[in-house]
Amino acid sequence: MSTTDSASDPTPVEDARDALQESVPKAAETLGDLLDADDERVRIRAAEAILDRAGLTKAKSYSTKEAQVHIGGGEYSGRGLNRTDPLEDGDDLDDLDDLL
Numbered sequence: 001m002s003t004t005d006s007a008s009d010p011t012p013v014e015d016a017r018d019a020l021q022e023s024v025p026k027a028a029e030t031l032g033d034l035l036d037a038d039d040e041r042v043r044i045r046a047a048e049a050i051l052d053r054a055g056l057t058k059a060k061s062y063s064t065k066e067a068q069v070h071i072g073g074g075e076y077s078g079r080g081l082n083r084t085d086p087l088e089d090g091d092d093l094d095d096l097d098d099l100l
Contacts (some may be wrong), residue, residue, distance in 0.1 A: 010018070034046035
């Protein structure tokens with residue numbers, strides 16, 4: 001008789017994953033309860049944990065120079081950032097309307 005597990009038996013890792021899955025609602029409830037904790041630091045950490053798990057992570061921050069390039073008003077050259085004129089000239093907007 002063979003003492004090995006058949007292919008359909010769950011592995012210890014799968015058993016552990018299943019046990020953890022069963023604890024998810026309780027863990028979520030605990031985090032939710034911590035939003036009302038007396039300690040402000042605990043409330044903040046709970047809020048961050050909930051937002052992280054919901055996919056709402058911290059926004060990427062940009063330096064002033066990077067922001068100028070991303071939103072306009074600046075462009076990179078070989079020697080750094082050069083200022084450019086805004087694109088909101090009346091004639092430019094008319095040209096854009098013609099394209100649309």
